[in-house]
Amino acid sequence: MMISAILISLVLFLLSAQFLNMQWKSRGFPPGPTPFPIIGSIWWINFRADHQSLKKLAKTYGNICTLWLGHRPMMVLYGFQTVKNGLTNNSEDVSGRLQTYIFNKLADGKGILVSNGLIWKQQRHFGFGTLRKLGMGNKGMERGIQTEARYLVEFFRDKEGEAVDPSFPIVHAVSNVICAVVFGHRFSLEDKTFHQLIEAFDYIVAFGNSRFYYMCEMLPWFAEHLPGPLQKARFSRDFVCSFVRQEIKSHREKGRIDEPEDFIDFYLKQLEKTKNVPNSTFDEDNMVQSVFDLFLGGSETTATTLRWALLYMLVYPDIQDKVQKELDAVLSPSHLICYEDRKKLPYTNAVVHEILRFSSIVLITIPREVVKDTTVLGYHVPKGTLIMANVDSALFDPDYWETPHQFNPGHFLDKGGNFVTREAFLAFSAGHRACPGETMAKMELFIMFCSLLQKFKFTLPEGVKEINTDFVFGSTMKPHPYKLCAVLR
Numbered sequence: 001m002m003i004s005a006i007l008i009s010l011v012l013f014l015l016s017a018q019f020l021n022m023q024w025k026s027r028g029f030p031p032g033p034t035p036f037p038i039i040g041s042i043w044w045i046n047f048r049a050d051h052q053s054l055k056k057l058a059k060t061y062g063n064i065c066t067l068w069l070g071h072r073p074m075m076v077l078y079g080f081q082t083v084k085n086g087l088t089n090n091s092e093d094v095s096g097r098l099q100t101y102i103f104n105k106l107a108d109g110k111g112i113l114v115s116n117g118l119i120w121k122q123q124r125h126f127g128f129g130t131l132r133k134l135g136m137g138n139k140g141m142e143r144g145i146q147t148e149a150r151y152l153v154e155f156f157r158d159k160e161g162e163a164v165d166p167s168f169p170i171v172h173a174v175s176n177v178i179c180a181v182v183f184g185h186r187f188s189l190e191d192k193t194f195h196q197l198i199e200a201f202d203y204i205v206a207f208g209n210s211r212f213y214y215m216c217e218m219l220p221w222f223a224e225h226l227p228g229p230l231q232k233a234r235f236s237r238d239f240v241c242s243f244v245r246q247e248i249k250s251h252r253e254k255g256r257i258d259e260p261e262d263f264i265d266f267y268l269k270q271l272e273k274t275k276n277v278p279n280s281t282f283d284e285d286n287m288v289q290s291v292f293d294l295f296l297g298g299s300e301t302t303a304t305t306l307r308w309a310l311l312y313m314l315v316y317p318d319i320q321d322k323v324q325k326e327l328d329a330v331l332s333p334s335h336l337i338c339y340e341d342r343k344k345l346p347y348t349n350a351v352v353h354e355i356l357r358f359s360s361i362v363l364i365t366i367p368r369e370v371v372k373d374t375t376v377l378g379y380h381v382p383k384g385t386l387i388m389a390n391v392d393s394a395l396f397d398p399d400y401w402e403t404p405h406q407f408n409p410g411h412f413l414d415k416g417g418n419f420v421t422r423e424a425f426l427a428f429s430a431g432h433r434a435c436p437g438e439t440m441a442k443m444e445l446f447i448m449f450c451s452l453l454q455k456f457k458f459t460l461p462e463g464v465k466e467i468n469t470d471f472v473f474g475s476t477m478k479p480h481p482y483k484l485c486a487v488l489r
């Protein structure tokens with residue numbers, strides 16, 4: 001009895017000391033809800049960083065505020081100017097990625113997406129340098145995208161106007177672009193392994209930014225010992241990694257590093273080149289994780305945007321009509337769409353950008369970590385502080401968009417109908433850690449979207465009057481499943 005009383009008093013004393021320590025530390029940070037030991041102040045947003053809670057947070061505490069993720073302070077940036085300045089002034093100082101229990105379990109500090117320091121610099125530089133060599137942003141990749149666009153057109157043509165859910169064929173087309181570049185081959189629509197790969201990625205994406213994710217970060221012991229979402233996420237990750245290792249093995253057996261044809265060949269060549277270089281971070285684990293990251297970063301995001309694209313064409317048939325009128329006026333019906341065509345199709349290009357803005361699939365960037373003591377938006381912040389940038393708030397900032405909550409391609413057109421870029425268009429984020437796949441994503445979206453609209457008129461299935469435009473919340477904001485009819489034009 002006596003011992004329990006002492007223990008309880010000790011725990012209460014430690015918690016109170018920790019509580020006071022957190023209040024003391026909070027003084028130098030932007031305002032925010034009161035942090036408590038263990039749970040920090042994430043309770044204030046109900047353990048979920050969603051649109052409403054982030055908006056409420058900004059309304060209550062301002063565009064720069066602080067949330068505590070457990071015992072770690074996290075600056076939350078809201079609105080275009082704050083997000084832009086926070087990520088680009090002293091950009092290198094805020095280029096770290098948060099290292100957490102979950103990220104370490106899932107990536108172990110390797111690859112591009114959640115790595116830091118030399119590993120991040122070398123893997124990002126090599127990864128995207130190699131994608132460029134393999135044709136990213138030029139004709140090489142364009143051909144791959146055109147091929148997948150053709151398969152997508154064939155898929156819809158075979159349906160002969162019957163109502164169909166476009167999700168899987170879209171995911172298939174977009175993922176195959178990456179597969180061709182990374183593995184040197186594509187998968188058929190029926191391939192079982194491909195279905196399992198997509199399922200595994202879907203699970204990982206849904207797990208990130210979920211309540212379970214935040215719970216696991218705060219209570220790692222429970223997450224480790226209880227069967228549940230973390231175990232499933234790890235299982236999904238292991239499945240993808242063992243597939244990638246299998247691919248590496250078969251590439252090794254082919255032994256064509258002198259004439260590399262795909263990302264894995266190039267990486268194997270790099271391993272050979274750097275095997276005696278001190279400080280080199282090139283090894284098989286980083287290769288597997290980089291491939292994983294290219295997939296994770298590049299497939300789900302682009303496919304989700306394309307699913308929104310077709311959904312918006314159902315909701316706004318007049319806009320679909322205008323795009324088709326422009327395509328018909330500028331290109332012959334048999335013209336093979338290429339990325340260069342966007343210059344002759346300002347309205348269509350504006351529609352593609354408005355789709356990216358309005359679908360706003362990435363609500364917040366994966367949290368950044370300050371890599372050395374620095375100043376962020378006037379606050380002196382110590383190394384290790386986290387930064388959460390709300391990209392969505394820039395894409396809907398009423399000070400920068402005329403009609404932020406309307407689907408309006410006019411946002412990207414000047415008075416003369418010419419395409420214009422907009423500074424608040426931060427769909428791909430900003431600063432040192434901004435999305436390196438922006439050009440590739442835009443190329444895929446433009447070519448696939450135009451190829452589809454050139455051939456088909458998309459309509460709602462007979463009897464369906466309305467379509468759900470709400471999103472399904474996750475690491476990316478996806479549309480609810482829907483069906484459409486693709487009628488040959």
Ligand code: HEM
Binds near residue numbers: 124362391434
């Ligand atoms: C519509 C499509 C896409 C969107 C909206 C998108 C958006 C983003 C955003 C917001 C970030 C976070 C940047 C930050 O932390 O500030 C990011 C990072 C990243 N994206 Fe994309 N992305 C898309 C397509 C792609 C593609 C096609 C690839 C590559 C094949 C790609 C690869 C990556 C990688 C590797 C990172 C991590 C970069 C780093 O941590 O250094 N993304 N993306």
